[in-house]
Structure formats: structure tokens, C-alpha cells
Amino acid sequence: MGKTLFDKVWDAHVVDAIDNGPQILYIDKHLIHEVTSPQAFNELEERGIPIFRPNQIVATADHNTPTLNQDKPVKDALSRKQLEQLSENCKKNNITLYQLGHKYNGIVHVMAPELGVTQPGLTMVCGDSHTSTHGAFGAIAFGIGTSQVAQVFASQCLLLTKPKSLRVTVNGKLKKGVLPKDVILYIISKLGTNSGTGYFCEYAGNVFEEMSMEGRMTVCNMSIEMGARGGMIAPDDTTFNYIKGRKFAPEGEAFDKKVAYWKTLPTDADASFDKEYSFDAEDIEPMITYGTNPGMGIKISEAIPEDENPSFKKSLAYMDFKAGERLVDKPINYVFIGSCTNSRIEDFRVAAQYIKGKKKADNVTAWLVPGSKQVEHQIIEEGLKTIFDEAGFELRQPGCSACLAMNDDKIPQGEYCVSTSNRNFEGRQGQGSRTILASPLVAAATAVEGKIIDITKHLN
């Protein structure tokens, strides 16, 4: 019987197994940030345990950072303290930190791939559920809690029970205006928010094979929104070409050797999965969400479905939407393009291409928040900033920003925000805020029109 991509990477990292219990899984790369690491550092210090492999940890400041005036001291005292503590902890323990203002600073799941830290066949963890992003490279990558951050600090390992396997296949030709974000929102709308719980998901089919690395990262990023701990895509030439030449990528012969190994990783033809789903690419259209979990998504032209479930009704009441209602023409005052889901250069290129020569609607506040300093520079170098400036969009500095609104980037009470982020939970973007998830193209079009439009009718 053949092995899946997931099996191959997992099995190569098992140090030992406890009888009738979990396995000890070795972790190659540990990414940390300011919010979920301080308690782990404290715990180790209190117990007198040293950090086992500091050179396998990379740190960044992203969740709790301002997106304006990053060169000035952070105003909020608690946020400043959290950032200072990260700097101190990294310094004390010889951990590489790309702090606020550093040329490599950025959202942890944007920064690590663009530096070549993320590579096929690795195991990677971070105290952040969207660590699933890195699976786009054929790595096993997943989010962990702070107790587990401490475990990896102490031993570079975790005690885990091997998850079951799930494959989602999408074949066919995507329609014009359908982006990777629409593909994953479509999948989650079909499968629901807990269909992947207990599973690791592989995405297969020509739709993913033809996607750029940026697109694959958008897809894998949202695996957690259907409950899956992680998502993976088989590494191929697109993957190898992306990694080649990046700061931490192997070079010369070492790179070729790695590629030879990475080529052995894709799922064998005779491997089987515990659960399989497949979809037709042609059925996918630009998507939006109407509720308070990412599974509550519809094609942009569709009406909100009927459902008698009390939790469903509570969700619609929060959003102030009605079953049977269409969202096209709904006035929108806030648009956010950013987050670890959609803040890479390709996302801003798509937005700029639509926005070029147009103006933002007067009623809209439109924030563009790049995923990293490198993306920010690229936006300027490619002339996209000029397009955004002329159209009245505000390009801010990198960070998680309004995706979780830990900093000042909050959507006001009761306001709708068409957002390229990953979660539309109640209050996620600020107390009382109402999030509508969408692709960067739909977000850009909403900002220009001041309302939701059926983008498919504007592209032909």
C-alpha cells in the first residue's frame, strides 16, 4: 500500500511512540510571536529548563503591532510591554527575531515562506492556528497552544496522536474572477466548519497544481476553518522555483539534493485516505460569507439560505441579515485587504489591476495592510502604491491588523467590513463589527463601488 504525502513527512519525524498513546514527533522549525509565547518562556524559566534548540526558532512581532508610525514607540502600554518581552526573551535565549521595523518583519505566515524558512518535508509549528499556511509547500505545519510552545522550547518535540487523512480534489477550469480565496471559501461552505476536525487535509487536482505558491498558501491557510489541523499540497516545480534563491534556501548542490528528496514526497498513486471529497472547478464562483463562521458562505449572486437552527438564526441576527436576502447592492463602509490569508504581493496585484484608473467610493474606508516589509517594498517598487494612493486607498505598514483587531485597526460597532481575512466570528474585527469574507478582487470592487457587486458581471 502506498503512502500519502502526509504519511511520508509524519513518519520521517517520529522519534518514538508511547504504548497505546501518542507519538513523539520531532519539530524542525518553530515560529513564535509576541502573543502566544511569553507564558511559555515564563514556564521554562520557572522550571529551570533551557531552550533546547534556539537556532530552530524564528520570531516576529505581528499580532499586536500598530500599522502606522512603526518607527515611533508603541503607544499602548500593554502592547509595548508584550513586544518588549518578546525582544528580551529572544535576546536572552539567542533566538532570531525580526522585530517591528526590521526589513524582514511581517506576519509570521508571510515572513517565513518569503525567507525560505518554509520548505517541503519539514514539520513546522507556531502558536497560531493559521500555521496551516506552510502546508502549501508540502510541509506538515499546524497551530499549537502555549503549553505546546513550551514543550517545543524544552524538547523540539510534541506528543501527538497521528491525525486521520482527508483529501479534497478540485479538477476543471476556474471561471474568470475566481481566485484561490473563492476556492477555499467554496470548499468550506460545502463541508462545514468541523468536517476536517481530527484530520490533516491534502488538496489535489489540477486547480491546485496550476496555482501559484501565494494561491496555495491562501488555500492551506484556511484549512483550520473547516476544522483540519493542517492542509498540504504536493511540492512540485512551482514550489522549488519559489524557494530557490531565498535567504534560508539551500544553495547549489545542497539545493539539488533537497529537490531530489522533495520529489519523493507526493502521495503515491495507490495510497488511500480516510475521507475524500471532490468538486468541479466550474461550479465555483466568487464567494462571500453572510454569517459568523467561515462555513456560512454563498456564491456572490446567491441568496442567504433558510435554516431553522437557533445558532444559525442567532448568527443572522448578529449580522442583521435575513434568510432569502441577497447581498449584492448592500452598502459597505469598510474594506480590509490584508491578513495571513491574503496579504502577499499577488493579492495586491489583483487589487491594483482592478482599481487602476478608478476611485474609491466616498463612503468607504479602505485599508491595505501588507503581510511583511518585503511585500510593502514590492508594492512600492512595482508602482502599485501610486495606483492605491490615486484611488484613495490607504496603504499601511505590515501586521495582522484588522484581521483580529488587537491593535487600533478596529471596525466600528455595527459596521460591515468586506475583508480578505479568514474569520467572520462575532466581534472578530472589533466589538460589534460584522465581517464579510471575500477575495481581494471582491474587496477591491466593493471599495470602488461602495457596495457589494456581482463581480462576475463586471469582468466580461
Add this chain to the structure above:
Amino acid sequence: MEKFTTLQSKAIPLQIENVDTDQIIPARFLKATDRKGFGDNLFRDWRYHKDGTVNTDFVLNDARYSGKILVAGDNFGCGSSREHAAWAITDFGFKVVVSSFFADIFKGNALNNGLLPVQVSEKFLSDILQLIGSNPETELIVNLEKQTISVKDSDLSENFEIDAYKKTCMINGYDDIDYLVNNKELIEAFEAQKIY
């Protein structure tokens, strides 16, 4: 970690599905650098209105209900990996959360903090929610050794699953760090002969 063996307590019914960790503890309260005090902000935006007044419609503010067991709807703890959610629930005083389904990361975080996630059938969940709803004095008995959850003075009872290793950890108050640090030689040997 605190040990857990058995618990007999009244319970608080939270009849909402897909409770995400952003509701359990909103992101704006994640700026602390220690583990204490998160209970004050547990379900903050459901317990309080935006102006700070108490939302009397929310079950945690309903004086009829109390206890160390939280009984919640399907898919509890989805979303963000923040362990602050488990810290907030334990800091508030809960020792057990009962649901018909738990999100993976939350479940792991709960177990690492001595908070027992008890997964029951949908039928059992709906039965106990109804019982507690009609009689807030209803007491539940959770026995980790036997892996059972039952309603006091009734025939209603169900077995629940838990990983044998995690069960031992909960009963004895062990955590994973001790185990891993004690296996350093194995880990170093693995590093020396990695195949990738």
C-alpha cells in the same frame, strides 16, 4: 497541573453551537504576559454590553445556574489556537466542559491545563441540556477513572473517550514537558540520524 479524578457538580447550559475561541476570550484581552486573570473576561462580549452593563439574557449572568461544569453546543472551541481560552474557562472556575464535539487545538489546550473536555453523543447532550434547563439544581457526576458522565439520581449515563496517556496525565497531574525532557537522549539520537 492540577489532578482530576471525579467531580460532582451543578452545570451551566450554554446552548450555542460553534462557540469559537474569539467569543471565549476576545483578542483585545490577549495582551497579558502571564496566565492569570483571564476569567474576568470569559465570554466578555456575551456577558456584557458594549457600554459595560451586564447582559442579563446571557446564561452566565443567570443566578439560577452555577457549577463547575460548562455544557455547550456542538463544535466547541473552534477557531484561534489561543490557550488563553482554556485559561479563561479554568480561571472562571470550570473543571469540565461537555459538548458533542470539540475543536482539536482547544481540546489539547484544555487537557494541558487540567480542564477535562467530555465529548458526549448529540442525544445525551440534548437530554442533559433539557434537564439542566428545566431544573438548574440538576447535578452531573464525571468519573475520569471509569470514563463516565451521569446525571445524579437518574439512569442517564454515558461513557466518554479519552486517550489513555492523557488520562494518566490528568489523574496524576503530569504534563508533557516532564515526559519529553526525560526522553532527551532519544531525541538527540533521532537528530543524529534524520533521514530528510
